[in-house]
Amino acid sequence: MSDFVSDFWSYYVGIAVILSIVACAWLLWVMSRGKTTPNRPLKEGEDPRLAVGTTGHVWDETLEELNNPLPGWWAGLFIITIVFSLVYLVFYPGLGSFQGQFGWTSVKQYEAEKQATDAAVAPLYAKFASLTTEQLAANPDAMAVGERLFLNNCAQCHGSDARGNKGFPNLTDNDWLYGGTPEKIHETITKGRNGVMPSMAAAVGSADDVTNLANYVLSLSQSGGDPLKANLGREKFVVCAACHGPEGKGNQAVGAPNLTDGIWLYGFGLDKVIAAINGGHNGMMPAQEGKLSAGQINILSAYVWHLSNKAP
Ligand code: HEC
Ligand code: HEC
Structure with a gap:
């Protein structure tokens, strides 16, 4: 090794x-x-x-x-x-790539320790395995575990209050890039997500065309912008519609955000929209399977779901 x-x-x-x-x-x-x-x-x-x-x-x-x-x-x-x-x-290893008689590696040791910890906490998760997302969300013990898991594994990107930051979505607002059903959240956490928007500058045209289109995008959410320019930019939106939908309401299958709701993953304003058109975006949510156990992902999914859904 x-x-x-x-x-x-x-x-x-x-x-x-x-x-x-x-x-x-x-x-x-x-x-x-x-x-x-x-x-x-x-x-x-x-x-x-x-x-x-x-x-x-x-x-x-x-x-x-x-x-x-x-x-x-x-x-x-x-x-x-x-x-x-x-x-x-x-x-032990120490002489170049010679492994030593014991064949010890830090990776093996990590795996062994992880297995031991997983085995130790397995009964805890087994207790929750048969519960539905709604039941977990209503279970204070499960949510306490979920909060700790979130702080340890997710807060560095989504913030300790899960409200996110530029490029890292807010998980408390019930606005979803990939869908907010328990199944979709579970899929997002397990497999990860990669939202890809290519640079669209060439498809849109001149710098003026880009500015006009950006004004149109702002107008979709009544976020200001110049109405005259917005009008000029309207027809250029066809190249965006493939992903963001003809009305700009987004598409959860490809993670294209809704552009009409006034919620901005990458920040609000004409500059930001122009930057998105010219530079594209490439948001990465890392897959957690392999890192977290099935039981942990189960509880985390319920925890994220409950942040924007009141349990019955
Ligand atoms: C390295 C940073 C990072 C970490 C760590 C991370 N995420 Fe994410 N997450 C992201 C990014 C970036 C996105 C948006 C992906 C995109 O733009 O397509 C995202 C998206 C999501 C979404 C989809 C939101 C939506 O609107 O559909 C959920 C749910 C989510 N993350 C939950 C979690 C949970 C739970 C954890 C902890 C296990 C976690 N994330 C850890 C960066 C991260
Ligand atoms: C191939 C699909 C695709 C096309 C075409 C596309 N987008 Fe996107 N767009 C996305 C995805 C996916 C994201 C989210 C990127 C991420 O999660 O990092 C995004 C993000 C954005 C954002 C940032 C939204 C926010 O909440 O901050 C804006 C603005 C935007 N697109 C505008 C446009 C415009 C205008 C066009 C047409 C010129 C366009 N997009 C064309 C897929 C696309």
């Missing part, structure tokens, strides 16, 4: 690791050899140990730095770390 693009990097890392360990061992060996011979004549009455193996560093006239080997216990600790690293490298 290595992501090296070529064997070279595997060898490069492996050799660098081995050389570092050898260098540490060599350093330890050199530094722990016996004391060096006296490097200067003894002064009168001086303890001979002091004249043995100094580094040559002297402070305050007489204060010399001795060059004694490391104490045995200390050198011993280093030897233990070196032996430990060698044993470790035999059993």
Whole structure:
């Protein structure tokens, strides 16, 4: 399980690791050899140990730095770390792409931990599995679990209050790109969605045509715009109708937003509409199957549904 693009990097890392360990061992060996011979004549009455193996560093006239080997216990600790690293490298990955005798990988460990957690919480979800969306939505325990799941997995994009942000739809307003039935919400969460609007500038025509059309789009939701230009832009809307529908009411099969409701996924205003026509959009809702269990998706679907539907 290595992501090296070529064997070279595997060898490069492996050799660098081995050389570092050898260098540490060599350093330890050199530094722990016996004391060096006296490097200067003894002064009168001086303890001979002091004249043995100094580094040559002297402070305050007489204060010399001795060059004694490391104490045995200390050198011993280093030897233990070196032996430990060698044993470790035999059993665990560390030498380039060599996997180690245990075949351990972080991915396997993650899978194992995830399985253990899933198994531990399975009874909790089993309790809810037989309930319908409406029943789940009316069940405070289920909704408490749903809220926690939402905060952990969805809030980074849709906001902790699920009201969304530019490009990330509001899930509380009962306005749906892909449909708000429990089945559609479940499908959205499980499989993910990708709303694709290609750049339409070429199909619409000149920059003036684009501006006129954008004014027409604004007029669909009485969102202002110049009525004269809107009139001129009206006929250009045929190229948009394929996805947004002849009246601009959108199409949930392709996730084309309703342009008549005054709710804007990418923000409101002439600039925004012109940008949409010229640049297109590509909204991505990541699929959750594989990441979340069926039981978790079940509860999340009910949680999202209940944000804009009162349970009976
Ligand atoms: C990485 C960002 C991201 C995360 C995480 C994310 N979403 Fe989404 N979601 C989006 C985007 C973007 C869209 C709109 C897709 C589009 O424009 O076509 C979307 C669309 C949706 C829709 C469809 C709304 C509609 O109007 O039809 C639902 C429902 C939804 N998300 C629920 C969830 C839930 C539940 C989670 C947590 C499990 C979640 N999302 C996590 C980005 C995200
Ligand atoms: C191939 C289908 C397709 C065509 C053709 C198309 N659109 Fe779209 N349009 C979409 C989709 C899908 C989205 C949502 C993109 C997303 O979710 O990221 C969108 C988004 C938009 C938005 C943003 C809406 C918002 O709520 O912020 C505007 C405005 C828009 N389209 C206008 C137009 C106009 C004007 C035309 C004609 C020139 C057009 N579209 C043609 C599919 C299409």
